[in-house]
Amino acid sequence: MSSDASIIVLSFQIALVATGVTLPVGMLIAWLLARKQFHGKFALDVFVSLPLALPPVVVGYALLWLVGTHSWFGSLGESVFGSTLAFTWIAAALAAAVVSLPLVVRSFTAALAGVDPRLEVAARGLGSGSFRTFFTITLPLAYRGVIAGALLGFVRALSEFGATIVVAGNIPGRTQTIPAAIFTRISAGDSDAAWRLTIVSILLGVMALATHNWLLKLSSTVSRDSSEVG
Amino acid sequence: MISFDLRIDRRGFSFDVSGQFDEGVTAVFGPSGAGKTTLLNCLAGSMRPDSGSIEIDGENVYSSADGIWVRPEKRRIGTVYQDGALFPHLSVRRNIDFGWKLVPAEQRRLDPLEIVELLGLSDLLERMPSELSGGERQRVAIARALAISPRLFLLDEPLASLDVARKGSILNYLKRVHDEFKIPMVYVSHSVTEVVSIASHAMLIRDGSVLGFDRPSALLLTAALDGSSVERFENILHGVVGESTDQLTTIEIDRISISTRHQNKNPGEKVVVSLGANQIILAPSEPNQLSARNVLKGRVKEIWSSNGKVFAEVDVGPEIIVELTESALNELGISVRSDVFLIFKSSSVDVFDA
Numbered sequence: 001m002s003s004d005a006s007i008i009v010l011s012f013q014i015a016l017v018a019t020g021v022t023l024p025v026g027m028l029i030a031w032l033l034a035r036k037q038f039h040g041k042f043a044l045d046v047f048v049s050l051p052l053a054l055p056p057v058v059v060g061y062a063l064l065w066l067v068g069t070h071s072w073f074g075s076l077g078e079s080v081f082g083s084t085l086a087f088t089w090i091a092a093a094l095a096a097a098v099v100s101l102p103l104v105v106r107s108f109t110a111a112l113a114g115v116d117p118r119l120e121v122a123a124r125g126l127g128s129g130s131f132r133t134f135f136t137i138t139l140p141l142a143y144r145g146v147i148a149g150a151l152l153g154f155v156r157a158l159s160e161f162g163a164t165i166v167v168a169g170n171i172p173g174r175t176q177t178i179p180a181a182i183f184t185r186i187s188a189g190d191s192d193a194a195w196r197l198t199i200v201s202i203l204l205g206v207m208a209l210a211t212h213n214w215l216l217k218l219s220s221t222v223s224r225d226s227s228e229v230g
Numbered sequence: 231m232i233s234f235d236l237r238i239d240r241r242g243f244s245f246d247v248s249g250q251f252d253e254g255v256t257a258v259f260g261p262s263g264a265g266k267t268t269l270l271n272c273l274a275g276s277m278r279p280d281s282g283s284i285e286i287d288g289e290n291v292y293s294s295a296d297g298i299w300v301r302p303e304k305r306r307i308g309t310v311y312q313d314g315a316l317f318p319h320l321s322v323r324r325n326i327d328f329g330w331k332l333v334p335a336e337q338r339r340l341d342p343l344e345i346v347e348l349l350g351l352s353d354l355l356e357r358m359p360s361e362l363s364g365g366e367r368q369r370v371a372i373a374r375a376l377a378i379s380p381r382l383f384l385l386d387e388p389l390a391s392l393d394v395a396r397k398g399s400i401l402n403y404l405k406r407v408h409d410e411f412k413i414p415m416v417y418v419s420h421s422v423t424e425v426v427s428i429a430s431h432a433m434l435i436r437d438g439s440v441l442g443f444d445r446p447s448a449l450l451l452t453a454a455l456d457g458s459s460v461e462r463f464e465n466i467l468h469g470v471v472g473e474s475t476d477q478l479t480t481i482e483i484d485r486i487s488i489s490t491r492h493q494n495k496n497p498g499e500k501v502v503v504s505l506g507a508n509q510i511i512l513a514p515s516e517p518n519q520l521s522a523r524n525v526l527k528g529r530v531k532e533i534w535s536s537n538g539k540v541f542a543e544v545d546v547g548p549e550i551i552v553e554l555t556e557s558a559l560n561e562l563g564i565s566v567r568s569d570v571f572l573i574f575k576s577s578s579v580d581v582f583d584a
Contacts, residue, residue: 116315118315119317121315122315124276124301125274125303126303126308126329126332126375127378132332141319
C-alpha cells in the first residue's frame with residue numbers, strides 16, 4: 001500500500017494538470033458562450049455540460065474508447081508517449097479535466113457575464129484588439145470569479161472517482177488518487193486508513209469551497225459598489 | 231471629413247442613412263429607437279451594417295461592394311458614451327493612457343497633458359472612476375477618447391445622466407475641445423436644446439432614415455412641422471447677459487431684453503437662449519398684472535399650420551415662433567400683420583453659453 005503522502009501528492013499532480021487543461025479550454029468556451037453568437041452555440045453548451053448529467057462511469061468508458069488505439073486521438077497519444085494512454089496518470093488527469101470542465105465553464109461564463117460588454121466595446125474603440133481587450137479589461141474585471149471557478153474545478157478534479165477508475169484504473173503509485181485509495185481501503189476493511197484520507201478530502205473540500213464562496217461574495221459586493229456610484 | 235452610406239434590413243428594423251460630416255459639430259437627433267445609436271455603432275465599427283460604405287479622410291473603412299471592413303480598433307474614432315463607460319479597475323490616468331499608448335507615435339497629434347489640462351483633470355489623475363462625480367466621469371471619458379487623436383469624435387448622449395448645471399459645464403468643455411482641436415464631432419441626442427448651442431449642422435433621424443440635414447435652427451423648424459418627430463419647436467436666439475438680481479437675470483437680444491432665472495454669469499457674456507414655441511402665450515392686447523416676467527410686443531409675419539398645430543412667426547425684434555391651436559387663433563382674431571403680445575415665464579427660458 002502506498003503512503004498517504006504519496007497518494008495525496010499524486011492526486012494533487014493529477015488535479016493540477018487537469019486544471020491546467022480546463023483553465024484555458026474552459027475560458028475559451030465560456031468566452032464563446034458569454035460573448036459570441038454563432039451556429040452550434042446551443043450544441044456546444046449541451047456537449048460541455050454533458051458530464052454533469054452522465055454517470056461518471058459512462059464518461060470514463062467513452063474516454064477509454066477515445067484513448068484506445070483505434071481512435072485517432074488514441075493513436076496520436078500512443079505515438080507521442082510510446083504506449084497507450086489508458087491506465088496512466090495522464091488518463092486520470094484527462095478524466096478529471098473532462099468531468100470538471102462543466103463546472104469551470106459555468107463559473108467562468110457567470111464571471112464574464114458580470115463584466116459590462118460596453119467596456120469591451122469602449123476598449124476596442126480605443127485601439128485595443130480583442131485579445132488585448134480580454135487580458136487588460138475583461139479578465140482583470142472578472143478575475144475573482146475566474147479564480148473561484150478554477151478552484152471549484154480543482155476540487156472537482158481532486159475528488160473525481162468514477163471516470164478515473166474506468167480509464168486510468170486504480171494502480172497504487174501510478175494512478176491511485178485519494179478517492180480510489182479510500183475505495184481500496186474500505187474494500188480491504190482498513191477503516192482507520194480510509195478515515196485518514198476521508199478527513200483529508202473533507203478538509204480540502206471545505207477549504208476550497210469556503211475560499212470559492214468568499215471570492216464570489218467579494219466580487220458581487222465590488223460590482224454592487226461601483227454600480228451604486230454610477 | 232467622413233462620408234457614409236449605411237443600410238440594415240432586419241425584421242422589424244430597417245435603417246438607411248447616408249450623409250457627410252465635415253469639420254464642424256453635427257448634431258444627430260430624433261426620438262428614441264430612431265437609429266441614432268445604430269449610426270454611431272456603425273461608424274465606430276462595433277456594428278456591421280448589411281451593406282453600404284464608410285470613408286474617413288479618403289480611407290475606405292467599410293465597403294460592402296469591395297468586401298472591406300476595418301475593425302473598430304483600427305479606425306481611430308473616439309467615442310464618448312452616455313455614462314462614460316470608464317474602466318472601473320483603472321485610475322483616471324490609466325484610463326486616459328489606455329488608448330494613447332496604442333496609437334503609433336507618428337499618428338499622435340494630441341498631447342495627453344494638454345487634454346488633461348483643457349478638461350481640468352489635473353487633480354483627479356490618481357482617482358479611481360468610482361470616486362468621481364457624474365460630470366467628472368464624463369470629462370475623463372472625453373479625455374480618454376481624445377487621447378487617441380481621433381479622426382472623428384462621436385458623442386452618444388454624453389449629458390443624458392447629468393443635471394442641468396453639469397450639462398452646461400460639459401458643453402463648455404466640448405466647445406473648448408472643438409475650438410482647440412478641430413476634430414469633426416457627431417453629437418447624438420434626443421434633446422434638441424442640448425445640441426443647438428454647439429452644433430453647426432444637424433441631422434434628424436426617424437425610423438431609420440434621414441428626415442433632414444441642415445443648419446440646426448432650420449432643421450428644428452422642419453422637425454416641428456413634421457409634428458411627431460420632435461416634441462416641441464425651440465426658438466434659438468443669440469444674446470448677451472445683462473443685469474442680474476437674486477432671482478432673475480436679463481438677457482439682451484437685439485433690441486429686446488428678456489428675463490430668465492438667475493444665471494451665474496457676468497454681464498457681457500455671450501449666451502444662446504432657447505425658448506419652446508409652446509411655452510409662449512399669444513395675446514391680442516397688452517395684458518396687465520401678470521406673474522409672467524416677459525411681455526414682448528410684436529407683429530405677426532406669417533402663420534402656417536401643420537399636423538393640427540398652428541405656428542405664428544412674430545417679429546418682436548428677433549423673430550420668434552409661437553405654437554397655438556387653430557381655435558385659439560380664430561377666437562383671438564389674429565392674422566398676418568396683427569399687433570400681438572408674447573408672454574412667457576422667465577423659467578421657460580433655457581440659457582447656454584455661446
